[in-house]
Amino acid sequence: MKEQSNKCFIISVFLIYLIGCKTNQSIKDTGYRSSFSLDGNSINIYSASIVDTIDIILLSDTHLSMKDDREKPYEEYSKRMSGAYAITRHYQTGEETNPQQAFVETIEIGKKKNIDLLVLAGDIFSYPSERAVEWVDSVLIESKLKYVYTTGNHDWHYEGMQGTSQKLRQTWINNRLISLYQERNPLFFSVTIKGVKLIAIDNSTYEISSEQLTFFQQEAASGLPLILVMHIPLYMPGRPVNYGCAHPDWKKENDKLYELERREPWREEGHTKTTMQFREEVLKTSNLLGVFAGHIHKQSLDVVDGLPLFVVKENASGNYYNIKIIPLK
Secondary structure, three states: OHHHHHHHHHHHHHHHHHHHHHHHHHHHHHOOEEEEEEEOOEEEEEEOOOOOOEEEEEEOOOOEOOOOHHHHHHHHHHHHHHOOOOOEEOOOOOOEEOHHHHHHHHHHHHHHHOOOEEEEOOOOEOOOOHHHHHHHHHHHHHHOOOEEEOOOOOOOOOOOOOOOHHHHHHHHHHHHHHHHHOOOOOOEEEEEEOOEEEEEEOOOOOOOOHHHHHHHHHHHOOOOOEEEEOOOOEOOOOOOOOOOEOOOOOOHHHOOOOOOOOOOOOOOOOOOHHHHHHHHHHHOOOOEEEEEEOOOOOOEEEEEOOEEEEEOOOHHHOOOEEEEEEEOO
């Protein structure tokens, strides 16, 4: 069965490659997207618009749940998630590991490779644990790696705590997570690495604000080659509703987890026009080299008009993407 599954995966990637080649031929004249390859957790993106190779490690969904006495007042809100990923299986060896070991292992890989940027794409924490945030801060400072961070839906969520997603996100960003942003705007920001602009948009509530949409439009208009990072994947036809950013079926009647996660359900009327417009804008941005997300704990790839949209598996089991953006010769 495993051999058959592997054959199916290889065939699927080959078909995507063939489709991509045909599509990319017409896009190549823009000077941005050309081609890409995906081999396990290694991604190569080729572009005539850059002059130097950029080496990035991207991880998501580590789900750290460290705690000390400071967590006692919040135990009723963190009980379920504190044990959810205590022990995991390493994605390569199958041996027991845990989120702390997996995170440190990935950081060490980044140090050995002397990467240009480490990207933390959300759900690094299972809840906004003060001890866990301090520990991550210390590991990142010691590593001396350049890094960026955006939240996932668990990073700021204490299960059962009253408040809207927007309010709780802002509260726990301000009270616990703020140091990880290094004085950047937590909801949207960009950094430029060797002429490529990485844009981070916090869509951890599944929604996009008008300010985020405007920011993306302004950054896209810069003319620089772009990489977009979010926690929750964009909706793609045929994908389930947990590809929830701009999914047409994202609404209260299809929210199966709000009682388990003890949070407010998705809005009854579904997504805002702004969220839907954001997806449309992203997919038509010609200088966008790739889109990266996490959240679903499964590796996936969609290609729309030559634009690859990647989803990385959970770092709690050691998974990550090593992304290289390479000049097309």
